[in-house]
Amino acid sequence: MLPTPKKFFLTAAGAEGDSSLTAFDNALLAGRIGNINLIRVSSILPPGAEYDPQLIIPPGSLVPIAYGYIISGEPGELIAAAVGVGFSADTFGVIMEFSGRCGRDEAEARIKGMLQEAFLSRKMPLVDIKIASVEHRVKKIGCALAAVPLWY
Amino acid sequence: MLPTPKKFFLTAAGAEGDSSLTAFDNALLAGRIGNINLIRVSSILPPGAEYDPQLIIPPGSLVPIAYGYIISGEPGELIAAAVGVGFSADTFGVIMEFSGRCGRDEAEARIKGMLQEAFLSRKMPLVDIKIASVEHRVKKIGCALAAVPLWY
Amino acid sequence: MLPTPKKFFLTAAGAEGDSSLTAFDNALLAGRIGNINLIRVSSILPPGAEYDPQLIIPPGSLVPIAYGYIISGEPGELIAAAVGVGFSADTFGVIMEFSGRCGRDEAEARIKGMLQEAFLSRKMPLVDIKIASVEHRVKKIGCALAAVPLWY
Numbered sequence A, B, C: 001m002l003p004t005p006k007k008f009f010l011t012a013a014g015a016e017g018d019s020s021l022t023a024f025d026n027a028l029l030a031g032r033i034g035n036i037n038l039i040r041v042s043s044i045l046p047p048g049a050e051y052d053p054q055l056i057i058p059p060g061s062l063v064p065i066a067y068g069y070i071i072s073g074e075p076g077e078l079i080a081a082a083v084g085v086g087f088s089a090d091t092f093g094v095i096m097e098f099s100g101r102c103g104r105d106e107a108e109a110r111i112k113g114m115l116q117e118a119f120l121s122r123k124m125p126l127v128d129i130k131i132a133s134v135e136h137r138v139k140k141i142g143c144a145l146a147a148v149p150l151w152y
Helices: A020-030 A104-121 B020-030 B104-121 C020-030 C104-121
Strands: A011-016 A037-040 A062-072 A078-087 A093-100 A128-137 A142-151 B011-016 B037-040 B062-072 B078-087 B093-100 B128-137 B142-151 C011-016 C037-040 C062-072 C078-087 C093-100 C128-137 C142-151
Touching (some): A011 A020, A011 A078, A020 A062, A020 C104, A037 B037, A037 C037, A062 A078, A078 A104, A093 A104, A104 A128, A104 B020, B011 B020, B011 B078, B037 C037, B062 B078, B093 B104, B093 B142, B093 C020, B104 B128, B104 C020, B128 B142, C011 C078, C020 C142, C062 C078, C078 C104, C093 C142, C104 C128, C128 C142
Parallel strands (some): A011 A128, A062 A093, A078 A142, B011 B128, B037 B062, C078 C142
Antiparallel strands (some): A011 A142, A062 A142, A078 A093, A078 A128, B062 B142, B078 B093, C078 C093, C078 C128
């Protein structure tokens, strides 16, 4: 089997680029995850995974990651992205992502609502939440991105 | 290299949620794959992979999975998703996914057609098919999802 | 951790299919990557990864891969896809993907621009580029796809 991740952190960043893909790339760089290979996952925090905001991941690594992002080519538009990790008392957690044409307050509120619903659906008490969010005012082509990288 | 999966099963489920992402999450839960980390793959059944409908996958595991889904916010709309595995005589198989605004009969028919085409393209005889499908009548925000998790 | 890939190649191909998914499948087959499990990554060439255009990957393998593609159901439309790998002097590289309703010259030009921007953003000199691209004139349902499979 593929090894289950043991560590995680949260990050969120906004950036501009000359194209959609480079705006995304620049947001990844601004969020400290630009030089790794992102493998997108839907999105459970493994039991016992440890929060490590200082994690250094070697360039080119294959990194399981939950993320949400939005790219806009409308100058002046406000975009936002948020991720949240909901923690249970003693087992796995749940990760939710959101992005939209709104500010970070709304993005964070949406994350909290989704985490509450996710724990209700699982009949598990939601004992804590960690959130990372960003809002970005588009200049030319902008990206707002929020992510939970999982690592070892 | 990443270890090649050795087991698989099929699942399909529909569910409602307060948001698109929680409707998706609830469909995963209803399909018994809600507490794992899905890594989406396009989509070959490895040679010798064994069908195991009773597979229990530990929470938080990284699980390669082929899936199709549709989310709708139109109350009353009928949505469907299907997956199919086409088996060869003695080597790998092919997995196809479909989702749309239709019933499960149409979703299954589309899967069969795609599997026939996939085997024709590979000049391999298609000796058997397994399909899982679901249709769901949307109440508020609904998701229909069908998946083939691959495991070890 | 997941093992970091050590080899790569580039491929690009166009194909027709009876459906969107089989057009995609046929483009993968035409590009020699049709019988493996693609795990999409965003998209760094690991340090020291070796170019091996003759790589044979066993069927059903889980293969990290960066790719861009476009599917069109407009008969007569010209579609194109390109990927590019930008190489640094002595560390990791960057992979960019592009697809659009255009010819391969435009697709390649866009890739070059994105790679230049990506290296500028990283303050690294761009010492070499490899590109693979394809254009495809749609007959019924067509797909143009370009990819950088990473392997071991």
